[in-house]
Amino acid sequence: MEINPITIRTLSMLGQRGVFGLAFMDVAETDRNIIALSADLCNTSGLDRFRTKYPDRFFNVGIAEQNMVGVAAGLAAAGYVPFATTFANFAALRSCEQVRHFLGYMKENVKLVGFGAGFSFGMFGTTHYALEDVAVLRAINNLVILNPADGLEVLKATHAAAKINAPVYIRLSGVMNNPIIYKSDYVFEIGKAITLREGMDVSIITTGSMVDLALKAAALLEADGVSAEVVNMHTIKPLDVYAVEKACAKKLIVTVEEHSRIGGLGSAVAEVLTSNTRRPIQIILGTGDEYLHAGDFQHMLESHGLTALQIAKKISNTYKEVVK
Amino acid sequence: MTNVEKYTQAFVDAFSIDAETAMTLKFQQIPAWDSVGHMGLVAQIEEQFGIMMEPDDIVDLNSFDKGKEMLGAKYGVDFAS
Numbered sequence: 512m513e514i515n516p517i518t519i520r521t522l523s524m525l526g527q528r529g530v531f532g533l534a535f536m537d538v539a540e541t542d543r544n545i546i547a548l549s550a551d552l553c554n555t556s557g558l559d560r561f562r563t564k565y566p567d568r569f570f571n572v573g574i575a576e577q578n579m580v581g582v583a584a585g586l587a588a589a590g591y592v593p594f595a596t597t598f599a600n601f602a603a604l605r606s607c608e609q610v611r612h613f614l615g616y617m618k619e620n621v622k623l624v625g626f627g628a629g630f631s632f633g634m635f636g637t638t639h640y641a642l643e644d645v646a647v648l649r650a651i652n653n654l655v656i657l658n659p660a661d662g663l664e665v666l667k668a669t670h671a672a673a674k675i676n677a678p679v680y681i682r683l684s685g686v687m688n689n690p691i692i693y694k695s696d697y698v699f700e701i702g703k704a705i706t707l708r709e710g711m712d713v714s715i716i717t718t719g720s721m722v723d724l725a726l727k728a729a730a731l732l733e734a735d736g737v738s739a740e741v742v743n744m745h746t747i748k749p750l751d752v753y754a755v756e757k758a759c760a761k762k763l764i765v766t767v768e769e770h771s772r773i774g775g776l777g778s779a780v781a782e783v784l785t786s787n788t789r790r791p792i793q794i795i796l797g798t799g800d801e802y803l804h805a806g807d808f809q810h811m812l813e814s815h816g817l818t819a820l821q822i823a824k825k826i827s828n829t830y831k832e833v834v835k
Numbered sequence: 836m837t838n839v840e841k842y843t844q845a846f847v848d849a850f851s852i853d854a855e856t857a858m859t860l861k862f863q864q865i866p867a868w869d870s871v872g873h874m875g876l877v878a879q880i881e882e883q884f885g886i887m888m889e890p891d892d893i894v895d896l897n898s899f900d901k902g903k904e905m906l907g908a909k910y911g912v913d914f915a916s
Contacts (some may be wrong), residue, residue: 520878524893529871560871688890 512537512666514696525557526687530559530662534669535594539565544590545673548583550576550597558596577603577609584613585619592620593628593802594671598632599625599682603644612677621651622648622672626683628658629720629769630812633686636805641682642798647682649748655701656748658682658776660722661692664745667699677700682719682747684769686808690723692743702746704754705768710740713830714758717767718744718776724812725767727819728826735827739765747776755783763830764793767822769812772797794829796822838884838914842903845879862897886910 512518513535522530539545539561546568547558553571562569572579576597583593595602602625603610612771613619625644632639648654655677657668665683693709699705707722708729717725722743729739740761742754758764764784768775777795784790798815805811812818816825836844845858850867862868868876877893878884880902888896892909896902906912 517875517878517882520881524874524877527869529874533871557871559870563866833854 514663515542516694519663519691519694522666523689523691523822524687525662526689527659527662527665527683527685528555529557529687531596531626531669531681531683532560532666536561536564537666538666538669538673539568542592542673543568545592545667546562546570547588548572548579548586548593548595550595550601552573552597556596556624563814567694576606578638580606580613580621580623583623584619587619587621588617592622594622594673595625596626596660597599598639598740599628599641599644599684601641602680603641603647607647610648610654610678610680611651611689615653618678620676620678622645622679622681624681624683628682628684630685630808631686633721633807633811634805637802640805640811642771643774644680644682644770645747645770645776645800646778647769648666649779653678655679655746656682656699656826657745658684658719658747659745660719660743661685663687663691663693663696664699667697667736668745671699671701685720689720692722692726699745702749702751704751705743705745706740707743708739708741710761711738711789712761712834713737713739713763713765714742714760714761715765715767715826716742716744716776716780718747721767721817724817724819724822728767728822731819731823732826735823737827737830739826744776744780747779750779750783752783754779756787757788759784759787761791763826763833765796765829766793767796767817769817770797772799779816785794791827792833794825796825800819838912839903841883842850842880842906842912842914845876845883849876849879858899860899880906884910884912886912 583595628641
């Protein structure tokens with residue numbers, strides 16, 4: 512797929528789920544062993560074009576996510592490269608044991624694609640939110656976890672996942688009209704974070720849909736006299752340890768994620784910091800240890816204090832305490 | 836290039852069709868104009884006219900004629916010249 516302003520705008524409008532469908536078509540054309548599985552969510556996964564073009568490479572297993580992971584693992588053992596797709600909460604929570612055994616333990620080359628992560632499903636409510644998926648899957652050995660920031664990064668992540676011979680979880684978040692983070696082509700490398708904005712005082716390490724809001728928060732902080740860098744940690748596992756260690760030069764490290772504050776990116780960063788003798792204070796911004804009333808995407812961000820303004824205020828208040 | 840030609844070109848580029856086919860086209864009349872192709876078309880139109888379409892208008896754009904009418908009424912595109 513040619514990367515130009517029209518493509519990037521199209522990817523933005525499609526949202527991450529829609530982009531995955533396009534990206535997968537792109538990837539599948541390069542290798543006929545690449546196949547798709549769906550737990551009865553073909554159109555929702557953006558895979559309808561693929562199913563039409565390659566009916567013999569698409570398998571709908573029905574509403575049976577655990578079975579889907581098992582079938583995908585079997586096909587991977589036979590030399591295929593299966594992309595198994597479903598809602599992120601079902602991929603991570605319902606299929607957890609199958610992911611642990613077949614992807615983690617047996618290292619089958621399955622790409623598990625979880626879409627609608629975080630609050631993407633808005634009014635579908637808590638049963639369809641994925642706020643614990645990273646915590647659960649991060650604890651499973653050998654699994655790579657990718658959380659793209661925008662449409663173009665979904666394209667990059669899908670290609671990168673197809674290229675490596677390892678089990679991967681691709682976490683797709685946000686809604687349609689995804690903000691554009693990357694306005695032109697760039698190099699995406701699994702495990703290598705990208706600094707999107709330089710800053711002297713604070714390091715904001717973030718991922719997925721929160722990258723855009725972290726950039727906006729950094730702009731608000733600048734007006735408040737606080738210089739914040741923003742690091743896109745698109746790969747949550749393996750974590751870019753060097754990027755975290757580099758952030759230790761700042762006075763404050765902040766992690767921001769559309770996920771529980773327990774076990775996600777914030778925890779992963781803290782695990783690095785805890786063995787570092789010179790480290791600043793870290794604050795972890797994410798969802799709290801409670802299930803709030805459901806609402807649309809924007810409402811849920813506000814409820815959990817994750818709008819750009821709320822993020823900036825929290826950082827500013829903590830930073831002022833730190834430098835007092 | 837006139838605005839009519841630019842508008843038609845957006846369809847031609849988005850769906851790899853000829854101009855004659857474009858001028859009578861409706862949503863989902865051809866396989867390429869599905870929900871994915873729709874976003875590609877909107878991006879092409881935006882690029883041609885240097886505009887950013889509102890979400891409601893993106894949804895309402897369901898035919899060549901409808902889009903032309905919308906661009907004229909809401910985005911100040913003059914198709915007469």
